[in-house]
Amino acid sequence: MCQTCGCTVTAGNAHLAAGDSHARPGAHATVEVLQDLLAANDRVAAHNREHFDEYGVLAINLMSSPGAGKTTLLEATIRALRDRYRIAVIEGDLETDNDAARIRAQGVPAVQITTGTACHLDAHLVHRALHDLPLAGLDLLFIENVGNLVCPASFDLGQHVNVVLLCATEGDDKPAKYPVMFRAADLVVLSKADLLGVMDDFDAARAEAALRALGRETPVIRAAARRAPALDAWLGWLEQQLTAPRAIAPLRPLQATAGV
Numbered sequence: 001m002c003q004t005c006g007c008t009v010t011a012g013n014a015h016l017a018a019g020d021s022h023a024r025p026g027a028h029a030t031v032e033v034l035q036d037l038l039a040a041n042d043r044v045a046a047h048n049r050e051h052f053d054e055y056g057v058l059a060i061n062l063m064s065s066p067g068a069g070k071t072t073l074l075e076a077t078i079r080a081l082r083d084r085y086r087i088a089v090i091e092g093d094l095e096t097d098n099d100a101a102r103i104r105a106q107g108v109p110a111v112q113i114t115t116g117t118a119c120h121l122d123a124h125l126v127h128r129a130l131h132d133l134p135l136a137g138l139d140l141l142f143i144e145n146v147g148n149l150v151c152p153a154s155f156d157l158g159q160h161v162n163v164v165l166l167c168a169t170e171g172d173d174k175p176a177k178y179p180v181m182f183r184a185a186d187l188v189v190l191s192k193a194d195l196l197g198v199m200d201d202f203d204a205a206r207a208e209a210a211l212r213a214l215g216r217e218t219p220v221i222r223a224a225a226r227r228a229p230a231l232d233a234w235l236g237w238l239e240q241q242l243t244a245p246r247a248i249a250p251l252r253p254l255q256a257t258a259g260v
Helices: 027-055 070-081 098-104 123-130 179-183 204-212 228-243
Strands: 058-063 087-093 110-114 140-144 161-167 187-191 220-222
Touching (some): 070 140, 087 098, 098 110
Parallel strands (some): 058 161
């Protein structure tokens, strides 16, 4: 995390850092404040997860670099599953509500979070968004994180699983370059896989080898959101996640945040 990109403090946690950041100047104090913010984030994330569990909602944190096809994949997923499952989306971007508008056009609820300068979502921002969603009437919640292969991996949002898109138009060494992100993944989706035949500088086998070099046996599937049959593996994985039993945590009140 750094000061210049704005990812240290977001609109969701600024109130927690307002006093400490000035009262304790210096490098040691900065580290202490960041540790405090992460600890507070983890507490709110646990609370978010308790809400998801209470209402039986599967929450998926969707991460990738910008332009990897997260929103397009969600549009195709909603079209394929909306007759069987109740779906909603939280969208994260620095500015605009373009992606939320695209999701709403598919007939499902979407809440846009604009982070300003912050290059990731955090649990506080997600908790605020939950107030605008009908959790009691949902089966599946996608949290589309800000396009970035660095900071989003460090912040628990309360999700049950992390999905990382690796786009065929990117380098196949991305897992090696961004190990924190890919180590956090429960599933890696090779997106825009229909372009593999024309992208002669991307080797899917090399990409998977880079992932395995991290010591992870994370499953890798291919998807092409604009080619419906190429979504079968992705949709099958979602079905497994939706029907798999999950441990349910008892809901506890959280003093720092209002209840959803």
